[in-house]
Amino acid sequence: MKSNFGIAMAMLAGIAIGAVAVQGLHAQGAKPKAYSVSESEVLDASALAAYLPAARKAIETAHGRALRTAAGRVVQIEGGPAPKSVGIVEWDSLDDAVAFYKSKAWAELAPQRDKAVKVAQRYVVEVER
Structure with a gap:
């Protein structure tokens, strides 16, 4: 027993x-999530109004989730001057984000983007688990 x-x-x-x-x-x-951060300055508000829906649609199609920060206030806390505008997109992984920014869909938006905003820098940050 x-x-x-x-x-x-x-x-x-x-x-x-x-x-x-x-x-x-x-x-x-x-894979850990990642966030792409775009620091930019608006060049033409009407061009931006036309560009944002197309950019958001392309991001959503690639499974990104735009946090809609482009028109939000940016407050400088430390370091150099704060950017005029910041865009943040959540991605399922760093690989997904990098693949999107190297994609044909993103490249096709370049002419609209260049009229609407001047990008100071864009980078992707992976979140630790």
Whole structure:
């Protein structure tokens, strides 16, 4: 009777260890989210009004989520002067963000973007898990 109990406990322990191992492997496969940040200055408000819907549609098609910060206030806290405008987009991974900014869809928006804004810099930041 005691040996059956011991076997049952060993089986349960094995199942628990297996479940923990599977969860760990699953978590390793998940890529951390990333955020692209664009610091810019508006050149033409009417061109920006025409450009933003097209840019947002392209971003959404690529599974990005624009946080709609382009018209938000930017307050300088430390360092050099704050940019005039900041755009932030959430991505499922850094790879997704980089692929989008190298895509044909993004390149096709360049003429509209160049009329609407002057980009000081654009970068992607990966979030730690």
